Amino acid sequence: MPTVLRQLWHLPAPAPTDDARAARLELGLVVYFAVAGVLEALLTTPAPAWRWVSLGALLVWLPTLFVRRTRPLVPVVVFTAGAVVTAAVGQVSGTQPGDLSAAVVALVIPYSLARWAPGREAVIGLGLFALVAGTSLVVQDLPTGDRLGGSAVVVTAVALGALLRSRALLQARRLVDVRRDERDRLARDLHDTVAHHLTAIAISAQAGLAVADSDPEAAKKALRRIDEEASRTLAETRTVVRALRDDAAAPDRPLDDLAGLARTGDDGPAVDVRLDGVDDLSPTTAAALHRIAQEAVSNARRHALHATRVDVRVARRGADVELTVHDDGRGQPTHGEGYGIVGMTERATLLGGTLTAGSAPDGGWTVRAVLPAGTVDAR
Template identity: 50%
Template sequence: VLMSAFALGWAVRSQHDARERRMEQVKSDERVQLARELHDTVAHHVSAIAIQAQAGRALAATSPSSPLEALEVIEVEASRTLAEMRAMVRVLRNEAPVDYAPQPGVADLERLSGASPAGPRVEVRVSGDLAALPAAIDAAVFRIAQEAVTNALRHARNATLIDVRVAGDQSTVSLVVRDDGDPGPADPAHEAGFGLTGMVERALLLGGACRAGPCPGRGWAVSATLPRQVSA
């Protein structure tokens, strides 16, 4: 009887510990997801605001209309930032599920072409079969492209073009974001930080891969390959 009671107590305690570990893992996963979304969305918009403010100030003397155009972009980006921050606050207050808003995807990539009217030109090219992608893959393509464009706008020296290419076939989706900035040694600011970490994590979680590095000759590239189907 004593042994049976001991075994029962041990089993109950083990189940309790396992349940606690699962709950902590869920909380940790949600924190990572929210941190990634915070970086991907808010950092992108704030970067655009900073770039437009710098451009407006630089062009004010020679082009009186440029500051007004920059202010219009700043207003749009600030409004988007506020909306997305409010959505995240609702999640943290348990007023909304973790999947708190429709996620942008491949169909929204053209939005990136207007990321910096006063900076490098951003060209988006989409080809192949990209219909009916799983939601997680669709969102990951956009977020990785968005972060790569943001990094290029921040760090590419004297760049005139940021080229975004997405292609799909029956088994994979590939993404390459390349700028034509000045050649030089690997830039720690370009290479490190939560931005690249988040891109790599997104790809790995979906069974894909993501890498970044200097291009031959000049420029910097981020490339990612994602499976078309997500493993259960």
């Protein structure tokens, strides 16, 4: 048991889901229970003893829900303080303030602690909440069934928070694995590209040495070839290595493989590939286009509902090259858990490009990537 508690104590906090949707949810929760508490205090007959004390404690505590994702210990501390105040009022007055039914919202405290708090805060916060809730269950004159039911609800809230926390951590770990794998594949592509250029440099150097004495002009041509290949190698290396600091051979014309994605519709949607003005692309960019198109076509053939055709278009757009993969599927597409899109986006981003994926206005699903076409001369 001490080992389990020690591991729980040092458990890191998951990344909070701090977005506009979450903010709207918190606002709705606070407003709803504030209104419910006020109406209960005004309209309940007979009125709970010292109802304004209970209502005041609730209204002071409710705004702390806005930080329950980022600072989950704050709500339980304020809640505990409110419980101490109401208990003190009961001791002085001889009449325990009646609980408001709206106070059931306090169940978000154990859930929030299990879902978002780092281990140390979760242990402290759950201990405080258990002390307050346990005291309330013991002090109040409740049937045994109600005490057991209340305890079960609290345990369920903790279990639900822990379950969703584990699921979020697992998903985050899978996303990290996808990005790492994509970086590894990109590093291999870079290695293959550099190896190709270095081989050309070595051959040109050997040829230049062989004819240096007998044919100086041929030796100069070999030197120029070495210079060009070295410049290409430097350009390719600089393009990718900046993104690979955390640390299948590429063909001479990677877009040949991209064109090979075309197929008839015998065993699924037909795939049509068209390339426009992309013969002089950087090998790294061409390889990235092939990888992205391959993943996008695979996703379309597996997940697009009722699709009969997948169009792949690659075209130059000034200094960039644009890849568009569009299917004519109908209905709601099922693109799995989106890890393929994560990998495609990571590859495009690493090369200084962008990638978007989503439903097209005229139906179907479209993946669009824009990458730098690459330069040959990096001098």
